[in-house]
Amino acid sequence: MSIDPVIIFKEEAYEHLENLENALLVLEESPRDAEQIAAAFRAMHTIKGSAGMVGFDHLSYFTHHIESFFERVRSGELMLNDEHIRATLLAKDHIELLLEKTPPSKESMAVSETLIQQFRRWADLPTEGSPAKSTAATSANTETEQRILKITIKPSKECFKDGFDLLPVMRELSALGSCHSSAHFNKTLTFDSADDYRDIDIFDCHFFLTVLLATEASQSSIDDVFLFVADDWSISTEELDPDEAYRLGDLLLAEGAINQQQLDSILQQQPKLGEVLSGSGAAAQEDVEQALEQQKFLRSQQETQQSRSVPSIKVPQPKLDALMDKVGELVTLQSFLEQKARELNDEGLNTIAETLMQLSSDLRETVFDIRMLPIGTLFGRFRRVVRDLSHELGKNIQFVTEGAETELDKVMLDKLGDPLIHLLRNSLDHGIEKPEQRAANGKPEQATITLSAAHNQGQILIKVKDDGAGINTQKVRQKAIEKGLISATDELTENQIHQLIFEAGFSTADKVSDVSGRGVGMDVVRTSIDSLQGKVHIKSDAGLGTEIQILLPMTLAIIDGLLVNVAGESFVIPLNIVNECIETYASEKCVERDTTLVKHRGALVPCVSLRKMFSLAGTAPAIEQSVIVKVGEETGAITVDEVVGQFQTVIKSLGQLYRGVSGVMGATVLGDGSIAMVLDVSELLESIQS
């Protein structure tokens, strides 16, 4: 039970390769030996099947083609020749290589393709692309608006005899939303005499179901429920109009319990339709009762739906982006109007500028709001990862999410998925101890991982928290010294040491573990969060657990910035990292190990001169301005000629030409049409530290 399937698979694969080789040796002499051809086919067939199941996808793909070739040889459509046998021996060696090296290198994948080409040509199969066909489709569960569906399920008559039970299918279907079923028994069943009853084959299925399902699930997840029965059962789905009042008569008509004529004549008699219908004998009492229940269910669903849904329209994202762009331009222009108004000191103009500012900032908020999605849309995906991984790792974990309703810019949300999964995997793999170990340490066997999101002072705070072992400070320190990140003599606080795990190239896992991503460390997480203008911080208590905090801005598209000037060029510093501006005299600066330092509140902070950094012309004025910035735990100064002032700005991504320029994250168009670079301050600070 506890033996790694991969090890079993490899042993088995080598055994099959040996069988293949033996078969090939015989086939060289007698190429028509059916037994040996079957053996060769079986070897490829089995390796292909097992490989895909233990994660050797490329190997599975490769052997699939050799197998197809031998399939044709086996069926007598192809006759083996020496060339075929030589190539198969090569393929056998190649499989051995693929068994040892996962994931396969680019070179070995190229070798695979060359061999595959050859075998395909011989087998005379049209060239095709990917192996994707071989995996059963796992349908994407895209969630949609809630709909009310009426699903009619007519099982095959023999379904019970075939071993199909409706209950598992119905359980799965009912998990997709709230549901109400009615069974409709075959009207041809009669119970008039004992013989009638005895004639009923109780092993046949004598009813069909109508299921009303109020669900947000997509059609594909509904189809998925009927995966195995779709061929033999009749399944039809109809979307019900949520606004329609489903009258009893209509429901009965839809079930075929009465016909239109009967309904019309009864409707003319008016009140208490239910009683009239059953009283008149037009519909059986049980049908009326079931229809009444359906009606009750529909009404309750309609009520809940109406109470929470307001009419909405779908808009393609590019249109929203365009709107955002325009609002951005308006915001920029408004900043300059405000500046001009102040310069002209015209009261009337000032009033207009202020009103416009209020208006454009309201407009900005509204547009932001439209682009926002609740972070909960990501949580579902995580839940599954945690569940699968905890099984895989044999850990008992309770996954708690909080603040699913917290909204984030959609663009950010898309980029947040991978780093968060990485953090969760890390927690699961390295943070959480095995249940035995937890019990031994007096902790509950079930560990808890909490993923929470919340608004925090105009920013979004996301936390991934576990009650695992915490970070082994000594180990991290040791590793950081080995990697040359710190020197053995550096005096660091425990907290400072913990942050080191985010440094490039750092990985705490002693062995490269498949789970937390093939040895890729937390630096990837930091890089992703950096690119979102966010900050990441870790807190850990040995034995008690670890908490990772991610602080993100509300949006990427518009930021509040500080406009500065150097040598006539404009730059923008994101305002959320600016602490204050100070004047710096050339004489106050000192240089230590190639780094310029300025004095700030009694301490020396490293300082970047934009003039030097971007090789701008001219000489610095005697009194420069230094903008004190704080990125994460790092404080630094950016020295400029002049600080112009605050304004809101729209970031545009840079063209290909500037993409490689370090220290710049984007550009913005100023009111006068000129362009200002938006500085990537964390990159700037890194550049002076290295």
Add this chain to the structure above:
Amino acid sequence: MNEMKPTSLTIYDLDALQNQYIMESYWSGALVINLALIEEFDSAGLQWLTLVKKNQQARGHSLTLSDVGDDLKNAMALLGMHSLLGVAHVN
């Protein structure tokens, strides 16, 4: 009054249950099926209950189900048979 108290309601039990019903209970009027001991059941089993109910009703007799556990009630509702069987819908 006649009572049946099956321990299992699956397709494998139907032959025996049907036999018992026809031999012992078919002619005796009101019938109670006590479901307290049911450990396993499936759709075929629930269909059989419904067929018996219909048969009893058609002949002016009754079928009362007693000691219906929540699992069974849920399953009856999933198959839309709860109202036919006269069992109240849970949750």
Add this chain to the structure above:
Amino acid sequence: MSKTILVVDDSASVRQVVSMSLKSQGYQVIDAVDGMDALKKIEGQKINLIVSDVNMPNMDGITFVKTLKAKPEYRFTPVLMLTTESEESKKAEGKAAGAKAWLVKPFKPDVLLSAVAKLA
């Protein structure tokens, strides 16, 4: 009450992966290397679902299902066949023998589990 699933496949690694994922969901698993072995091992046992490979030595999947379905105690037991694309043609034969559901190898464990949930 946990359900018992019979897993028949000549590949040890497939058996391992399949049983591990089934056991993780609380199913009881009996595994066998081929049809012969399976018939021996389930003698007198109650089985809720059979998961069987098609291509196996000694007794292949289809013959196995046919033999099994002939026994009264297993006549209604659902069968999920594991197959590969190259065996598509065997589907009709398998259906006639009494197999109802098919999964194409290789598949991911969660695909198997969702299939099993629909059948057992």
